[in-house]
Amino acid sequence: MFVSPAPSLWLTLAFSAALCVSLLVRFWLATRQIRHVALNRQTVPPAFSAEISLAAHQKAADYTITKTRFGLLELALGSAVLLAWTLLGGLNALNQGLLEWLGGGMAQQLALLAGFALISGLIDLPLTLYQTFVIEHRFGFNKMTLRLWLADLLKSTLMGLVIGLPIAALILWLMGSAGRYWWLWAWGSWMGFNLLLLLIYPTFIAPLFNKFQPLDDESLKTRVTALMQRCGFAAKGLFVMDGSKRSAHANAYFTGFGASKRVVFYDTLLRQLEPGEVEAVLAHELGHFRHRHVLKRMASLFALSLVGFALLGWLSGQSWFYAGLGVTPNLGNNLGAPNDALALLLFVLAVPVFSFFVAPVLAQFSRKHEFEADAYAIAQTSGHSLAQALLKLYKDNASTLTPDPLYVKFYYSHPPASERLARMAA
Numbered sequence: 001m002f003v004s005p006a007p008s009l010w011l012t013l014a015f016s017a018a019l020c021v022s023l024l025v026r027f028w029l030a031t032r033q034i035r036h037v038a039l040n041r042q043t044v045p046p047a048f049s050a051e052i053s054l055a056a057h058q059k060a061a062d063y064t065i066t067k068t069r070f071g072l073l074e075l076a077l078g079s080a081v082l083l084a085w086t087l088l089g090g091l092n093a094l095n096q097g098l099l100e101w102l103g104g105g106m107a108q109q110l111a112l113l114a115g116f117a118l119i120s121g122l123i124d125l126p127l128t129l130y131q132t133f134v135i136e137h138r139f140g141f142n143k144m145t146l147r148l149w150l151a152d153l154l155k156s157t158l159m160g161l162v163i164g165l166p167i168a169a170l171i172l173w174l175m176g177s178a179g180r181y182w183w184l185w186a187w188g189s190w191m192g193f194n195l196l197l198l199l200i201y202p203t204f205i206a207p208l209f210n211k212f213q214p215l216d217d218e219s220l221k222t223r224v225t226a227l228m229q230r231c232g233f234a235a236k237g238l239f240v241m242d243g244s245k246r247s248a249h250a251n252a253y254f255t256g257f258g259a260s261k262r263v264v265f266y267d268t269l270l271r272q273l274e275p276g277e278v279e280a281v282l283a284h285e286l287g288h289f290r291h292r293h294v295l296k297r298m299a300s301l302f303a304l305s306l307v308g309f310a311l312l313g314w315l316s317g318q319s320w321f322y323a324g325l326g327v328t329p330n331l332g333n334n335l336g337a338p339n340d341a342l343a344l345l346l347f348v349l350a351v352p353v354f355s356f357f358v359a360p361v362l363a364q365f366s367r368k369h370e371f372e373a374d375a376y377a378i379a380q381t382s383g384h385s386l387a388q389a390l391l392k393l394y395k396d397n398a399s400t401l402t403p404d405p406l407y408v409k410f411y412y413s414h415p416p417a418s419e420r421l422a423r424m425a426a
């Protein structure tokens with residue numbers, strides 16, 4: 001007689017299979033990327049030979065290969081840690097230990113979340129250190145001192161505690177006492193919390209890490225203000241951020257929303273680009289607003305998290321969800337201990353293993369949006385300036401001009417330089 005396996009066994013199998021397949025796909029894509037970049041290392045693509053030197057091209061190739069190899073190491077370690085937390089019983093052991101120590105209550109649940117975050121952070125620490133002080137340093141991008149790095153770490157940990165603990169406590173409380181539809185309330189709170197963060201980020205959080213000064217280059221200011229008026233865009237201010245304090249990579253962005261919107265230029269960007277090119281980069285960003293990309297992204301984020309919370313609402317009530325991922329739930333509340341923090345953590349750990357397979361769809365949308373923003377920028381400013389700016393940014397960031405096409409399809413949120421410039425020329 002055939003006895004169908006328990007649902008928890010099905011979950012264990014599905015989780016292991018998804019993890020194996022995603023690992024294989026990622027390893028395969030990374031080796032493709034490394035091979036493709038290495039094969040094209042000897043010659044600058046003809047379309048770029050006038051602007052990009054062979055030395056710059058080779059630096060970009062080496063930087064890309066080094067980062068992709070490092071990504072493989074991160075992937076291997078990350079998967080081992082994921083297995084250790086779940087099927088090998090790490091999370092279960094932490095939970096049981098804290099139950100014995102603190103009993104089953106809110107304190108234990110918060111301790112479980114904080115303990116998990118602390119241990120994960122400690123495991124990641126050597127990797128981030130290596131990335132900043134070895135890889136970024138070797139290619140001349142790192143400007144951070146160990147002292148600044150430690151100060152950042154301290155500040156962001158404190159920030160995580162001050163901001164993270166109250167929202168975690170609120171969600172755990174809702175899970176325990178808001179009844180069957182707790183997940184709807186939790187979703188609402190989570191969204192409200194995110195909007196609040198967006199609102200306070202530019203004025204309260206970002207200044208803890210960087211200095212922001214009003215843009216004082218009058219001619220650039222006039223140019224940029226005229227562009228924004230032409231595009232019907234109101235921002236509360238133009239600011240220059242001391243990005244050079246940490247890295248030589250350049251950027252510009254909008255932050256905040258509604259009346260608190262502001263434009264932020266990295267000082268590194270202003271140093272590398274001519275005024276006309278800065279204007280073109282800003283016009284590209286305005287293109288994202290005009291086409292409502294930001295709004296669309298936020299709306300899909302809201303919708304996705306609603307689905308996520310609904311799924312969590314259902315899963316957290318199924319004992320196979322815990323057992324299938326290596327955790328013994330406190331069944332029937334025999335200890336009087338809720339499983340809510342456990343459910344949150346298991347969900348956060350397991351979902352990315354499955355959602356990896358939709359990543360290419362999201363990347364595809366993102367690349368489409370980039371093309372639309374480029375087209376907008378060309379209509380508002382000059383195609384030549386935008387092309388020059390992109391070339392400089394690709395060169396200064398050592399982005400490879402010859403990525404593997406399949407790797408691009410899977411991961412790239414921005415189209416490769418060759419495709420963007422070809423569209424601009426057309």
Ligand SMILES: [Zn+2]
Binds near residue numbers: 284288
């Ligand atoms: Zn863009």
